Amino acid sequence: MSRTVDARTKALVEPVAREIRAATSDPKADAVAEREQASFDANELAVYMQGGQSVLDRNVKAIQMLKQFPWGDKSKRPFLTRTEEYVQGLEASVTIWKMANEGKITNEEAMAMRKQLNWPAGLELHLGMFIPSLLAHGTKEQQEAWLPPSLRLEMVGTYAQTELGHGTFVRGLETVAVFDSDSDEFVVHSPTLTSTKWWPGGLGKTATHVILMARLISRGKDHGVHSFVVQIRDMARHTPLPGVTVGDIGPKMGYNGVDNGFLRFDHLRIPRSALLARFARLERDGTYVPPPSANAKASYATMVFVRADIVKNAGDFLGRAVTIATRYTAVRRQTAPGPGARELQVLDYDNVQQVLLPLLARAYALSFMGRAMFGQYKAFDAARARGDFSALPELHALSSGLKAACTDATSDGIETARRTCGGHGFSQLSALPTLFTSYVQNATWEGDNNVMYLQAARFLVRALITAQRGGRLAPSALTRAARHLAVQAAAVLRAAAGGELVFEGEPWNGTNVDLIRLAKAHSALLLHRNFLEAVEAAAGELKPATTRALRTLCQLHGVTLLVDAAGDLLEAGYINSTQAVQLRAAKRELVRAVRPDAVALTDGFGYEDYLLSSALGRKDGDVYQALLEAAQGSPLNDTAEGPAWHTVLKAQLAHSKL
Incomplete structure (x- = not known):
């Protein structure tokens, strides 16, 4: 609500206000003075640290492209709920990936966009572990079957290794894949509470498949931990398959745009071809063929x-x-x-x-x-x-x-x-x-x-x-x-x-x-x-x-x-x-x-303000204006009276004598 302040009121305050303004430093001027006293050319160092002027230019272009999307507006991100953070982060990741696959941007531009956006989401392990694992450990036939849909995001994977009871000690993993030679299948099972897979990013609500690290058992012998490609969700409805229990592990200290998940198996049957067999393989009769030592x-x-x-x-x-x-x-x-x-x-x-x-x-x-x-x-x-x-x-x-x-x-x-x-x-x-x-x-x-x-x-x-x-x-x-x-x-x-x-x-x-x-x-x-x-x-x-x-x-x-x-x-x-x-x-x-x-x-690192997304880290030094503007975006400020007025405060203050 606007109001008019009379001249006498202004005149009463102005001398004091003028004195305070004169004594108050200008943070933008301080920022300029800091750079003027430098002994070297910060831009030269930024070019060197970033790997060339072309990289700096690519970052600027990436930011321009990101700002065209609603999820590219970083000012709203501190106020998102966890669900909003997950959904919008995933939308951003998928959009950038599709732009690259459709040839609208280069792979280098896509990487620059991902870095400047700085929004970890449900595709992190699909890109960082699932696809690399197929490339590193899959046979030619397995790569031909799974890589194209993975690259088109027609299947989304993650890497399921860590369990409730074991992380660093990989040999201690308890999930088993027992070979049934009669049906030419593995039976995947979580035999204990501690064998529950726990922490894989993207597992909670995004992934349709996993690279599963499980103990390969054939003819009664444990051959140690191997990797299997396992479908965990129905491709049409995105619901867990029979024999699969999967979900999100809940809010974490941070990184909440990523749906880290849990996973249990109840005698799930998968084909023998699910074993990534570039190095170790299992014959039709259950004979285990170990990898050469060099490949190990x-x-x-x-x-x-x-x-x-x-x-x-x-x-x-x-x-x-x-x-x-x-x-x-x-x-x-x-x-x-x-x-x-x-x-x-x-x-x-x-x-x-x-x-x-x-x-x-x-x-x-x-x-x-x-x-x-x-x-x-x-x-x-x-x-x-x-x-x-x-x-x-x-x-x-x-x-x-x-x-x-x-x-x-x-x-x-x-x-x-x-x-x-x-x-x-x-x-x-x-x-x-x-x-x-x-x-x-x-x-x-x-x-x-x-x-x-x-x-x-x-x-x-x-x-x-x-x-x-x-x-x-x-x-x-x-x-x-x-x-x-x-x-x-x-x-x-x-x-x-x-x-x-x-x-x-x-x-x-x-x-x-x-x-x-x-x-x-x-x-x-x-x-x-x-x-x-x-x-x-x-x-x-x-x-x-x-x-x-x-x-x-x-x-x-x-x-x-x-x-x-x-x-x-x-x-x-x-x-x-x-x-x-x-x-x-x-x-x-x-x-x-x-x-x-x-x-x-600090300029020598070559960071753009968009990447830092910090009211305090602005290059121009205008930190107080940035803080005030950013705070006004809080959802609590959507109404003048606030969200608790009608439900809590109105009745409480109804009898106030003030």
Whole structure:
């Protein structure tokens, strides 16, 4: 309801209002000033980090296309119900997929649209696991039967491995596929409560088929876990088939656009041809033909690819969080140092700088590590095609430790970045809570991180013993703190086993803490070494000023790691207490050196505002206007009186004397 304010009322307030406006900082002007003080060209760095100007241009084009669809309007997303989030997210995924299949956009444009939209939905495992599994493990005939309808979305799949009672320990899975030679069929059954499949994305309400991981049993012998293609829903009505119980597992901490599901089987019969038989197969009479050892390794190597992808994404997600927090703390002002003085930028407080800018360095380190991991995987893949699997043990250990280290750093880093934003960081409109709850699952999927660290530690201890026998230390990353922890872990493990080195059972389980410390130190050193190498490699393509900014950031990352490892370094005798103090002083100096380039370095990631979808992370700094506009979109504001007025408040306030 509009009203008119009389001149006398305005005149009474205006002098005070004018004084307050004069003293109030303009966040947009602060954002401009931050970029003007940068020592390098942020756009040059963005082009390099994104992989070329064409990628940046493709992202802009993708955003333009997305905005043509109702579900492309991100302003409404924080207010969606879970059902709306699922339906609209799935509609978006299907639309983009169909556009690519119909030739309206290229596959690269489709990938750009999916990334900029950033809306995980029911097709995630269809695209990420179901189709790749058909390609990796299906015979030519199976691929001809299932790939075309999968690519046309005439069947939708997911990957059903994890059960209520087992996840990382695949050999412990309880779902069985028992072969009936009389009918040439498998009988699939869930014999226990804990054999219920639990967590597969898209299983709840989307998938028509699953890649089922189950124990193959023929002629009374258990041949271990194999993969089967199993239809679970009627294609005409989308209802569960007889013998199948399937549904959604309910709301989660985040990632709620994805319908993670549960699945049970009650003596469901499937044809023998459902077994993905590129490597292992079952003859008509029930004879089991195992895969050649090389092919078994090829199957195992798929996990390495998944972990390399997780490492790659870690830098991207931490980069988004740090971008939002750095941009916001650079324009947010808090507490004037004296009468008449301007309030200080939050980013200029020592405690905020000391927390946030090392995270900025870590985000760059993770981004470069992701590139390197994929480079190493591609090199291994080329060698694998020649039958050379010699690099697999070390690559497996590397990917295991780095998967854990990178997802730990990103999960913790997103939450730390959120806290630097104060109260506004708690709002979903900042995008930081959603970023955290959507990402933190990475610390437990594809193997709990402590399990991943232990896989790396097993390789490292064995490598240490081999190196000691040869009179040298290998791998070379076992230096300083990591070398000390490796020797210490090996000694503790040997003592627990009565002088032997035992990599299983009680001695191994009883020394997990020392082994995990070793894997963490080793992973941190690998991360920093790669950062150093990546910056020097970039020096040949970037201007000197940009390279200097990256080198300073890299130095900050290295010193931060040393400060964090000071206890181990002191224990090992590599530094003394005076040097530990000097390390902290060096970290503070490097933080001060990075500070003028902080906002420009966030620009260097090349993120569009549409991707970040954050009122606090706007590139132009206009954060308060963005917050107010976004808040007005809340469904609670659809009516002036609010949704509880007629049902709750009206009767309660009816007798008010006010």
